[in-house]
Amino acid sequence: MSDQDPQLAAAAEIRARIDTSKPHSARFWNYFVGGKDNYEVDREIGDHIKEIFPGLVDVARTSRQFLGRAVRHLAGEQGIRQFLDIGTGLPTADNTHEVAQSVAPDSRIVYVDNDPMVLAHARALLTSTPEGETAYIDADFYEPEAILKAAASTLDFSKPVALMILNTLGHVADYDQARALVARLMAGLPSGSYLVISDSTATSEGMIAASNAYNESGAVPYYVRSVEEIAGFFDGLELAEPGVVQVTEWRPESGVSVVDAYGGVGRKP
Template sequence: MSEDIAQDSAGFAVRARIDTTTPHSARFWNYFVGGKDNYEVDREIGEQIKGIFPGLVDVALTSRRFLGRAVRHLAGEQGIRQFLDVGTGLPTADNTHQVAQQVAPDARIVYVDNDPIVLAHAQALLTSTPEGETAYLDADLYDPEAVLRAAAETLDLSRPVALMILNTLGHVADYERARDLVRRLMAGLAPGSYLVISDSTATSEGMIAASDAYNSSGAVPYYVRDVEEIAGFFEGLELVEPGVVRVPEWRPDAAAAGGDESVDAYCGVGRKA
């Protein structure tokens, strides 16, 4: 066990007990995108999975780039000024608030996670431009109404919000429950709001084997889904072109051009009418 200093939702210092003997999804993903907030146990399973399926590194990196493109599109082309990022994970480079406020300095961002490891690093997410605002909520995806109530202290939910749920829904084992959680979050947002999702998919034997290996490591399981199931999260929404596609294919920019088109992760952006 290790201890990290964290901030609770009221801003007071708390001490989070961190298990360094078992792999952890946020630290594991942090390792794959080149972060430094991980432990030997996370790097070991990371290297093991690289041996099984090297393509998972591409999933991590291209998914991170999709976040940037989606946020720039919504802030720059659609005029969105509010972002609700659920399942934040550990901060790395180009976090949601950094991308959004680079485009729109007055953007307001609320991060949501209930993981003590993420909480211990939350202070890194609480920077903001003077014109905007960034907040962190210690709240649970499984209680969408509580998430919305707390987010309303920073965001104006009568105005459009971009709901970001990136590489998170795989932790919800039951697909219909995952869809229900997404529906309940979107139900509390104003017309003109957007849903942004990306997730690993069961689109190759390598990805399925990597998922099985990770789920056998003692970490909280993560379930990869079919592409049709990813598309199902957008039911009732207007899909933004090009629809539900592999992450390198969603509005690629020059930096993303030539990316691996076989990446086993799909994404989409949908608008609430």
């Protein structure tokens, strides 16, 4: 048996797990940010939602830009060299490791997702600088302690870590459960660690209608929350200025503005 046979078998197993009959949030979002890793079913619901609420495309793209600004702030101004990115999604441009390692080449990044298509792309595309390290964990957000245990093989939990949870928490229908999951992850990180969250919000009729249409498509539902609920994830943390705001207003670099996506960065005392 050749050395490549196990790799081919693993790739075949991943392909077998990919369901192309229903939309998927990672592929749907990939379509909105201009990626190519999506299927017709994702593009169909994407086009349908753009008719209902064209602003969701701006939400997707500006949320991605928020990620870049937050990572540059943490790596460049706060000296963070470790990032735990949960709900990775499909790799596009300016992924967490690319931004962090462009500022600090020795940055170490662990990506976490449990989607087979994301897994396949991550292993191929999420590479690292020689000085740093990038790893991928196939794990479930509902098992935070298992995530932390697996990440410990790459990250040093005696030093601060930035926990990134972007456009992911809406998959947890129960708000109290979502807050508990975030709290359990932060509990495993040392003082001086950071939490970065952004998510779509129920701040307009258009966004609510778009969310309802997506949830009726057969995809795994995604629930938009109030701004107050997004802010609640940061309870007990020290919010970086300007707090929990529209993603385009968090240390803005352009005049673009969106209403229905909020985010923030908080430090664990």
